[in-house]
Amino acid sequence: MNGRRPFSSVRARATVGATLVVAVALVAAGVAVLFALRSNLGGQADAEADTAARRVATQIAAGTPYANLELPDAEDHPVQVVNRDGQVLAVSEDLEEISGTGVPGVTPVPSPGTGRDDDDDTDDPDAGHVGDVTWHGGGRATVDGQAAAYRFTQLEVTDPRDETVVVHAGASLEEGRSTVTTAALVMLAGLPLLLGVVASVTWRVTRRALRPVEDIRREMAAITASTDLSRRVPEPASRDEVARLARTTNATLAALEASVERQRRFVADASHELRSPLASLRTQLEVAAAHPSLLDLPGAVADTVRLQNLTTDLLLLARLDAGEQPDTTRVDLTNLLTALVDRRTTDRIPVRAETEQETTVTGSRTQLARVIGNLLDNAQRHTRTWITATVRHEDDQVVLRVDDDGPGVPEDDRDRVFERFVRLDDARSRDDGGAGLGLAIARDIARRHGGDLTATRAPAGGARFELRLPRARDREK
Known part of the structure; x- marks a missing residue:
């Protein structure tokens, strides 16, 4: 068992689940088919009993004496004719016992006939009337010592003497029941085979479908064991x-x-x-x-x-x-920039600030101050004669730009300059140039505030570092 519990794999659970679903569906469908078959056979038996009853009723309506009625074979269609008082007027030959019609008698009482002679014209306007079927039901009848189940029809007919009698005629259910039993046995015999086929197909299909997953698992296990992160898992050609x-x-x-x-x-x-x-x-x-x-x-x-x-x-x-999230306080970049510039009295080059009112963003005042300070420090190290810091509204953003007239940032290095420990001027001394972390920290803080920091060329030459942050009202929505 390799220490595995039963059905611990997706493959086994999928196979068992699919087999159970198909089994339930097949059983439900089989039961429905058997009920439908039984109902159809019952309906067919009712139709046969109706036909047999009408043939007898037609003779009675025509005035045929009850003793002379031509009744069908009792084994196929047992017939019982009774009056309203429950007296048996006629029964099929060899009918020994009957139940389900409401009248258990099988011995006819003496009857004077219907009031018509045998040679009377059946088209006489005084002929009786055949009514409608008034009832269907199940019962049993014994013919020549053999008991069987039947569907019975009850039909009323008026004879020429204007006397209403009831004709009970049956149709055997044995053949229908045999058919239903045979169908049930065939279904029961075929069910295990069908379930076996479903289980086998599901097992093979899931094995094929999950083979890439197992390959991925095996490769991930190998990567974990080797700590070689350059390896990659195999990618199937499918698009699933x-x-x-x-x-x-x-x-x-x-x-x-x-x-x-x-x-x-x-x-x-x-x-x-x-x-x-x-x-x-x-x-x-x-x-x-x-x-x-x-x-x-x-x-x-x-x-x-x-x-x-x-x-x-x-x-x-x-x-x-580590994922430290900034505060959610409102910070006015105009006031923050002005305060930082006013404190930088010992800078080599004074910073000229151009601001607008209420340039408010949401975040950490300390971290945003660190961004602006790093940008001003970077400009002080590279500028020649001037530094300009501006804060403006642009659509739904607040944009802070720091421009200088230094050598600028080469276009190929405008993204690399934000990498950690990167100093574009390799010949520059460490004491003058710093560790190369300032711009990396500034961009990380900007992006954690929902904005970004980029490097471009200033319109008057030199470098421009542009900080874009969402306006406070947009972040609060």
């Missing part, structure tokens, strides 16, 4: 749900591989960035320990500050990667 599952699985593996690779690069780059100021700080401390007079205190402080800033950036990126 299994093929879509395979494609989605491969897309997930690709995203996971990219995420793991990005994490590895992040750890490697972070280690590299941390190693440099740590090595410099250690060297200064070792020199100071041996020669206190040679301690470069400003350099040690600068390295410590750089370590602190880098650690702060790494912690913020870790929180963003």
